[in-house]
Amino acid sequence: MMNRYTISVLVNDEPGVLQRVSGLFGRRGFNIDSITVGGSEQIGLSRMIIVTSGDDRIIEQVEKQLNKLIDVIEVTHLSLHSIVxxxxxxxxxxxxxxxxxxxxxxxxxxxxxxxxxxxxxxxxxxxxxxxxxxxxxxxxxxxxxxxxxxxxxxxxxxxxxxx
CATH class of the missing domain: 3.30.70.1150 (ACT-like. Chain A, domain 2)
Incomplete structure (x- = not known):
């Protein structure tokens, strides 16, 4: 069953980080339905909000792979919470x-x-x-x-x- 997942990714605000994160999705064959990136509450860090679709296995793989990237500080599966x-x-x-x-x-x-x-x-x-x-x-x-x-x-x- 295809579900919609929203993930927050806190990353170092460095050139190439967006490319590495989006490239990870492409290499794994995962689609990005939506991605927004901007500054965060912490100087030097940006927050990416990524929306993707798939099953529970896909979202688990995405989170594991994101956490392996050196510029990724924190990955939060927002869909598990009550969100705005x-x-x-x-x-x-x-x-x-x-x-x-x-x-x-x-x-x-x-x-x-x-x-x-x-x-x-x-x-x-x-x-x-x-x-x-x-x-x-x-x-x-x-x-x-x-x-x-x-x-x-x-x-x-x-x-x-x-x-």
Whole structure:
């Protein structure tokens, strides 16, 4: 059975670390559904949030292999915890002036926002869980999506717990 797993990987903030981590996935034949990387609460360390799919054996192998990499400080299987996870997307949609009120209704329903208005287009910003984004994108398709850009998932354990 294919499950979705979210992993937090604390790594040294050094050139080539992202390549080594993503290369590990490729060499093992594991797919990365989403990866986000940025600074962490510790100077000199970055945190990667990686979403992958597979079975329990795959996630176990991924964790073992990641822990073998010299620049990896800590691997946390976030999916084992209660977590908060979000994505950010920008969606550029065709928006002739006559269609804008309809589009604005859809945007407000999803608590998204308009961040740019062009003569015949709008850029919509939406933050939320993956299923929320997919639903909004589906509703905007009939208007004509010109461009779509998503950040990938970022996640954190709820409450006082931390990796």
């Amino acid at each position: 996870e979000r994505e950010l997307a920008f969606i550029k949609v065709k928006a002739e002036p006559s269609k804008r009120p309809e589009i604005l209704g859809v945007v407000h329903t999803f608590r998204a926002s308009i961040i740019d208005i062009g003569p015949n287009s709008l850029i919509i910003q939406v933050v939320g869980e993956l299923n929320k984004m997919e639903a909004l994108i589906e509703l905007l398709k009939p208007y004509g999506i010109l461009e779509l850009c998503k950040t990938g998932t970022t996640a954190m354990i709820r409450g006082d717990k931390h990796p």
